[in-house]
Each structure stands twice: as structure tokens, then as C-alpha cells.
Amino acid sequence: MGNGTSIGKVRGLGSAHQGPHHWLLQRFTAIGNLVLMLFLLASFIFLPDLSYTTLREWFARPLPATAVALLVVSVFWHARLGLQVMLEDYVDNSGNRFALIALLNLAAVAGIGIGLFSIASMAFGGAA
Amino acid sequence: MADRPLSPHLTIWKWGPHMLTSILHRVTGDGMALVGLAVLLWWLGALASGPEAYATFVSVMTSWFGYIVLVGLTWAFFTHMMSGLRHFVLDIGAGYELDTNKTWATLSPVIAILLTAGFWALILLS
Numbered sequence: 001m002g003n004g005t006s007i008g009k010v011r012g013l014g015s016a017h018q019g020p021h022h023w024l025l026q027r028f029t030a031i032g033n034l035v036l037m038l039f040l041l042a043s044f045i046f047l048p049d050l051s052y053t054t055l056r057e058w059f060a061r062p063l064p065a066t067a068v069a070l071l072v073v074s075v076f077w078h079a080r081l082g083l084q085v086m087l088e089d090y091v092d093n094s095g096n097r098f099a100l101i102a103l104l105n106l107a108a109v110a111g112i113g114i115g116l117f118s119i120a121s122m123a124f125g126g127a128a
Numbered sequence: 129m130a131d132r133p134l135s136p137h138l139t140i141w142k143w144g145p146h147m148l149t150s151i152l153h154r155v156t157g158d159g160m161a162l163v164g165l166a167v168l169l170w171w172l173g174a175l176a177s178g179p180e181a182y183a184t185f186v187s188v189m190t191s192w193f194g195y196i197v198l199v200g201l202t203w204a205f206f207t208h209m210m211s212g213l214r215h216f217v218l219d220i221g222a223g224y225e226l227d228t229n230k231t232w233a234t235l236s237p238v239i240a241i242l243l244t245a246g247f248w249a250l251i252l253l254s
Contacts, residue, residue: 027219030212037205045250052182055175072168085157114169118176120183125176 007064016110026081032074072115080108146233153211156204164201202247206240 043064047054058064083104091097141147167189174185188194214236217223223232 012164029215029218034209034212038207040204041205041247045247045254052179056152059175068172074200075168075218078167079165080185081158082157083161110164111169115172118169118172 015098022084026078029074029078029081032070033078036067036071036074041069056122059119062123065119065123067121069116072119073112076108076112076115080104144233145230148210149233149236150213152207152237153215154239156208156211160201160208161213163197164204167197177230188222199244199248203240203244204244207237210236210243 008015043058044050047058059068084101087097087100092101139196170185174181189198214223214232223229
């Protein structure tokens with residue numbers, strides 16, 4: 001390709017064929033977030049109060065524990081995809097961009113782990 | 129890329145509601161990702177840890193600063209939800225007519241503010 005223009009180089013490389021997957025996952029997780037966040041917010045309204053005892057009893061039930069666990073996975077993955085787009089748009093240096101996206105992946109997976117462990121300990125632990 | 133002219137960008141366009149809704153979608157989304165998920169994990173972790181940890185969480189979240197964070201997060205959620213629903217419509221290729229596009233770009237953030245107010249009214253008054 002020699003020393004062609006930037007757009008010429010991009011055309012020469014062609015598509016990375018990774019865009020549609022990212023785009024679709026952003027939408028699939030968006031649907032998950034929509035359903036599960038509305039469930040969580042409706043629960044906040046319909047629960048008698050948001051005290052420790054009430055919420056521990058709530059998390060000991062299978063449907064709320066499963067729904068919030070699924071929410072944690074869906075919302076963290078959606079956030080990971082969205083923050084990746086922000087980094088790709090605003091971080092010019094490719095080395096910094098790679099490092100930040102690697103860090104983002106670690107943080108997202110760690111967040112899912114912490115969230116799921118907390119919910120599992122409430123659902124199965126019983127020691128309220 | 130030294131001194132080549134750039135294509136017209138942010139500075140030359142007259143602001144319209146679709147531009148506001150677009151940047152609000154990014155700001156609320158990235159804001160919730162950075163602040164909201166931390167609050168979510170703190171909430172779950174404090175609940176799982178025991179009554180003392182949850183009492184600390186509640187005392188912070190029911191301070192004036194905590195309410196600003198929580199109301200801000202619910203506003204961000206409903207704003208992101210409304211502009212996200214608008215994205216779903218645009219994704220199927222609908223809603224690009226100038227007047228339709230402008231109408232929903234304007235209504236989305238307004239409906240989001242009404243939903244935020246309605247949610248907090250139900251939380252605080254019920």
C-alpha cells in the first residue's frame with residue numbers, strides 16, 4: 001500500500017468483521033437491561049420498605065435472586081461494550097487504548113463476579 | 129494528516145434536539161457505567177455482608193449527597209432508556225422523517241424527566 005492516504009490504508013485492510021457482533025450484543029443486552037431494570041425498579045416501589053430484613057428475605061427467594069443475577073451479567077456486559085466505544089472514540093494513542101480496554105475487561109468481569117457472589121451468598125447462605 | 133482541511137464538525141452545526149438526545153445517551157450511559165455500577169455493587173455487597181454494612185450504605189445514600197446521586201442515577205437510567213428505545217426504532221429504519229425525528233428527539237428526554245419524578249413520588253409517598 002506504500003504511503004497512501006489514511007482512508008486508502010483502511011480500504012486496503014478491509015473490514016475487521018467484528019463490528020456487527022459488538023453492535024448486536026449491545027442491543028441484546030439492552031433488551032435484558034430494559035426488562036430486568038424495570039423489574040428491579042418496580043420491586044423497589046412494591047416492596048413494603050427497603051430495610052435490611054425485607055431485602056434479605058427478598059433475595060432469599062428464587063425469582064428476585066435470579067433476576068438480579070441476570071441483571072448484573074447483562075448490565076455489566078452492556079457497560080463494557082459502551083465504555084469500549086467511548087475509549088475507542090476519545091483515546092487516540094493505540095497503546096493507551098489497548099491498555100484501557102484490557103483494564104475495562106478486567107473491571108467488568110470482576111464486577112460480575114462480585115455481584116454474583118453477593119447474590120449467591122444471600123440466596124444460598126441463609127445467615128441473614 | 130498534517131495540514132489537510134477537516135470535514136465540518138461539531139462547531140459549525142446549529143444545535144438541534146437530536147444532537148442533545150444523542151450526547152445525553154452517551155453521557156448517561158457512560159455515567160451509569162462508572163457511578164451506577166459502583167453503587168449497585170456496594171448495595172449488593174453491603175446487603176450480603178450484614179446489617180452494619182447495610183446501615184452504612186443506607187446512611188450515605190439517604191444523606192443529601194446520596195439523594196443527589198440516586199436521583200441523578202434514576203434520571204440517567206430513564207433518559208438512557210428513552211433514547212435507547214428511540215435507537216431501537218431508528219435501528220429498524222423508521223423515524224428518520226425530519227419532523228418525526230425532531231418530535232421524538234425532543235419528547236424522549238422530557239418523558240424521562242416525568243418518569244424520574246413519577247418513580248420518586250411512588251418511592252417517597254407510598
